[in-house]
Amino acid sequence: MNLEAVRAIYVFEMARTFRTLLQSIVSPVLSTSLYFVVFGAAIGSRIDEVEGISYGAFIVPGLIMLSVLVQSVSNASFGIYFPKFIGTIYELLSAPASFLEITAGYVLAAATKSLMIGLIILGTAFFFVDLQIAHPVWMITFLVLTCLSFSLFGFIIGIWAQNFEQLQLVPLLVVTPLVFLGGSFYSITMLPPVWQTVTLFNPVVYLVSGFRWSFFGMSDVALGWSLAAIVLFTALCIGVIWWIFRTGYRIRG
Amino acid sequence: MPAIVEIRDLQKTYDSGFTALKSIDLDIREGEILALLGPNGAGKTTLISAICGIVRQTAGHVTVGGHDTIAQYRGARRLIGLVPQEINLEPFEKVMNTVRFSRGLFGRPRDDAHIEKVLRQLSLWDKRDAKVIELSGGMKRRVLIAKALSHEPRVLFLDEPTAGVDVELRRDMWETVRKLQADGVTIILTTHYIEEAEAIADRIGIIAQGEILLVEKKAELMRRLGAKQMVIELQHPTERIPEQLAGYDLTLGKDGGSLVYTYDTQGERTGITKLLSDISAAGLQLRDVQTRQSSLEDIFTDIVRKDS
Numbered sequence: 045m046n047l048e049a050v051r052a053i054y055v056f057e058m059a060r061t062f063r064t065l066l067q068s069i070v071s072p073v074l075s076t077s078l079y080f081v082v083f084g085a086a087i088g089s090r091i092d093e094v095e096g097i098s099y100g101a102f103i104v105p106g107l108i109m110l111s112v113l114v115q116s117v118s119n120a121s122f123g124i125y126f127p128k129f130i131g132t133i134y135e136l137l138s139a140p141a142s143f144l145e146i147t148a149g150y151v152l153a154a155a156t157k158s159l160m161i162g163l164i165i166l167g168t169a170f171f172f173v174d175l176q177i178a179h180p181v182w183m184i185t186f187l188v189l190t191c192l193s194f195s196l197f198g199f200i201i202g203i204w205a206q207n208f209e210q211l212q213l214v215p216l217l218v219v220t221p222l223v224f225l226g227g228s229f230y231s232i233t234m235l236p237p238v239w240q241t242v243t244l245f246n247p248v249v250y251l252v253s254g255f256r257w258s259f260f261g262m263s264d265v266a267l268g269w270s271l272a273a274i275v276l277f278t279a280l281c282i283g284v285i286w287w288i289f290r291t292g293y294r295i296r297g
Numbered sequence: 298m299p300a301i302v303e304i305r306d307l308q309k310t311y312d313s314g315f316t317a318l319k320s321i322d323l324d325i326r327e328g329e330i331l332a333l334l335g336p337n338g339a340g341k342t343t344l345i346s347a348i349c350g351i352v353r354q355t356a357g358h359v360t361v362g363g364h365d366t367i368a369q370y371r372g373a374r375r376l377i378g379l380v381p382q383e384i385n386l387e388p389f390e391k392v393m394n395t396v397r398f399s400r401g402l403f404g405r406p407r408d409d410a411h412i413e414k415v416l417r418q419l420s421l422w423d424k425r426d427a428k429v430i431e432l433s434g435g436m437k438r439r440v441l442i443a444k445a446l447s448h449e450p451r452v453l454f455l456d457e458p459t460a461g462v463d464v465e466l467r468r469d470m471w472e473t474v475r476k477l478q479a480d481g482v483t484i485i486l487t488t489h490y491i492e493e494a495e496a497i498a499d500r501i502g503i504i505a506q507g508e509i510l511l512v513e514k515k516a517e518l519m520r521r522l523g524a525k526q527m528v529i530e531l532q533h534p535t536e537r538i539p540e541q542l543a544g545y546d547l548t549l550g551k552d553g554g555s556l557v558y559t560y561d562t563q564g565e566r567t568g569i570t571k572l573l574s575d576i577s578a579a580g581l582q583l584r585d586v587q588t589r590q591s592s593l594e595d596i597f598t599d600i601v602r603k604d605s
Contacts, residue, residue, distance in 0.1 A: 052402045053401075053402065056398045130388070131381070135385075135399060296352060297351070
């Protein structure tokens with residue numbers, strides 16, 4: 045194992061994050077605070093409670109997931125797209141490092157950044173709502189797994205993307221709608237039965253549901269399904285990345 | 298000298314169907330400077346890229362220091378430093394950080410003393426905290442070399458190190474390359490400047506259309522293939538070459554004031570003695586005689602033309 049390579053990539057990528065700390069952290073915190081104000085205070089005051097939880101508190105896990113998913117995908121995709129764009133990828137390709145090590149460096153760095161953002165948003169939420177976390181260890185587990193799996197997904201997007209437009213297309217057109225329609229701001233039991241079934245094809249439902257369970261002890265789908273979904277998604281992403289490095293898809297001529 | 302890089306039947310056909318390398322066989326000896334000389338599109342960069350792992354070879358084998366570049370890529374790549382043709386650098390990174398990154402990527406533990414040595418050797422130490430974007434073109438190229446040397450490679454590939462670089466910087470670069478060779482690094486550089494190959498290479502490989510046409514010691518190459526010309530200046534200009542001299546490879550010089558005789562120094566007989574006596578027999582009077590040897594440029598053009 046070339047652990048030095050993993051470390052070098054990780055340190056290099058984290059240095060970039062800290063160089064742009066203000067824009068990395070401030071903008072997600074600001075936009076989340078706006079959600080709290082709009083959904084929690086303005087609209088939430090007209091919604092009673094969702095399954096015994098105040099609406100303001102109910103949306104916290106969904107809001108954290110929204111930021112974490114979008115941030116994971118965009119951080120990781122940018123992390124590997126940038127070297128491709130400016131040509132420094134030659135160094136990664138000629139290094140004595142396996143696909144696992146290169147991926148680990150980039151994905152761990154992206155996941156660390158989105159985890160930081162997730163925790164900061166969680167901290168921010170305490171200012172707005174009265175919040176209790178029923179299963180803190182599970183909460184962290186779900187958060188970390190989500191950061192990792194969607195950073196892996198972002199890594200794939202970064203390799204697939206051939207221009208900046210494509211790079212932004214997936215977070216914008218795929219991830220955000222999936223999160224909004226994945227029960228971030230409502231319980232899927234509020235939907236008509238047909239739409240409840242359709243929603244079950246949205247992978248984000250399982251993430252949000254499991255994550256919300258770790259806060260309030262209640263979920264839309266069984267906890268086992270949530271864990272299975274996240275593990276399956278992670279395995280799928282690793283499989284695709286393995287295939288990418290094996291065939292050189294869009295990175296090695 | 299033993300070979301540190303062995304290339305056997307290396308082939309590369311891109312997905313587009315373009316065959317960039319037909320079948321390359323080449324041994325690179327430890328400690329030498331080998332110049333790969335060829336026109337644009339000859340396959341120089343593809344050859345380097347295949348050895349370094351940037352493109353996948355279609356067939357063939359390469360070993361570096363005895364390690365197969367595919368089966369034992371870690372062992373092989375640890376020995377290799379690559380300086381690409383394009384200036385591929387992160388613009389907002391500091392020089393020191395980007396060089397340190399390269400060392401780590403190649404599996405070496407952090408060693409700031411070595412990095413300092415490399416940066417000083419390349420006259421970049423004063424710029425260690427400067428961002429790449431603040432540097433001049435020549436400095437950026439040296440940063441690329443510093444990155445390639447950061448993990449103490451034994452073989453250094455320089456892809457067109459002086460393309461688009463002015464004369465003075467080019468001489469600096471040659472000086473740097475010689476110093477590296479003195480440190481024991483084997484150097485392979487590609488170039489389409491013949492004077493560059495002539496100035497610093499120990500051996501020269503000529504590559505065109507995906508094939509290595511020949512690899513020779515520089516001096517041998519020039520001796521073996523060097524055609525010589527003899528210019529015979531005449532007392533009185535002549536309008537045409539006399540019939541008695543038709544059997545010689547002669548051309549008429551400017552205004553008929555001279556005859557130019559081209560001959561091969563490798564030939565058993567140069568035919569000079571007979572030519573000179575035949576010239577006086579034809580009634581021409583000599584004023585002066587001079588010879589000149591073809592440059593590497595003439596040789597190169599000759600080989601590439603013959604091949605195509």
